[in-house]
Amino acid sequence: MLLAIDIGNTSIAIGIFDGEELKATWRLATTTRREVDEYGTLLLAFLKQQKLPISKVTEGVMCSVVPPLVPILQEVCRKYLNILPLIVEAGVKTGIRLSVDNPRELGPDRVVNAVAAHHLYGGPAVVIDFGTATTFDVISKEGDYLGGAISPGVTISTEALFSRTAMLPRVELVRPTQVIGRNTISAMQSGIIFGYIGLVEGMINRIEQELGSKVKVIATGGYAHLFAKATPRIKVINPDLSLVGLRFIYEMNKKENSKS
Numbered sequence: 001m002l003l004a005i006d007i008g009n010t011s012i013a014i015g016i017f018d019g020e021e022l023k024a025t026w027r028l029a030t031t032t033r034r035e036v037d038e039y040g041t042l043l044l045a046f047l048k049q050q051k052l053p054i055s056k057v058t059e060g061v062m063c064s065v066v067p068p069l070v071p072i073l074q075e076v077c078r079k080y081l082n083i084l085p086l087i088v089e090a091g092v093k094t095g096i097r098l099s100v101d102n103p104r105e106l107g108p109d110r111v112v113n114a115v116a117a118h119h120l121y122g123g124p125a126v127v128i129d130f131g132t133a134t135t136f137d138v139i140s141k142e143g144d145y146l147g148g149a150i151s152p153g154v155t156i157s158t159e160a161l162f163s164r165t166a167m168l169p170r171v172e173l174v175r176p177t178q179v180i181g182r183n184t185i186s187a188m189q190s191g192i193i194f195g196y197i198g199l200v201e202g203m204i205n206r207i208e209q210e211l212g213s214k215v216k217v218i219a220t221g222g223y224a225h226l227f228a229k230a231t232p233r234i235k236v237i238n239p240d241l242s243l244v245g246l247r248f249i250y251e252m253n254k255k256e257n258s259k260s
Contacts, residue, residue, distance in 0.1 A: 060083045123216070
């Protein structure tokens with residue numbers, strides 16, 4: 001079985017694949033304060049909970065936007081599973097062409113999302129990742145990664161609104177029943193949720209204008225379901241997109257290594 005780990009700024013997504021089947025997933029809050037043994041204990045507990053034998057996990061793949069956590073999770077894999085995971089970074093075969101100015105500065109999370117979207121849904125496509133940042137990644141019909149856009153995530157924006165104003169409270173991120181809020185809470189929820197929907201729909205329209213064609217829109221990330229329900233432009237929700245992308249990349253590199 002294959003262990004896939006996507007280390008994000010807010011959370012760490014962990015998945016176990018048995019062939020193409022994603023057997024189980026877990027998510028942890030991202031923190032650099034945990035020691036190797038703490039992460040290892042949590043991982044073993046997750047596997048035990050799902051009745052997945054440790055001895056069956058013989059391969060690993062990982063990507064990260066938090067560099068200090070890479071050696072920690074590598075050591076977890078070595079110490080607790082006796083495996084050395086493939087790290088998705090510059091030089092690793094992805095199967096897609098990165099048509100951007102500097103491929104080395106592109107976040108690996110965006111690459112694995114693009115790989116999964118191309119293999120699962122074809123193109124042209126746009127992946128919207130509702131994470132710490134809200135990212136838009138554009139994939140051509142041929143599978144080229146064309147670039148994208150990055151905007152502040154909804155949590156960042158909401159916290160800024162709360163912390164930088166004297167009288168506005170912290171609000172729950174739920175979709176309001178109407179756009180015109182009749183009290184402070186509903187007004188804030190409307191501005192946040194429908195404001196972000198306006199951002200999403202506006203960006204998709206502009207991307208389609210530049211490409212000269214319609215695109216398939218795939219949503220992932222923690223708030224994907226919330227926003228996808230509020231706009232018809234999002235056709236697919238896949239919360240495990242990055243894990244699937246990691247599996248595709250691992251299998252691709254495994255085949256390449258077996259040839260050499």
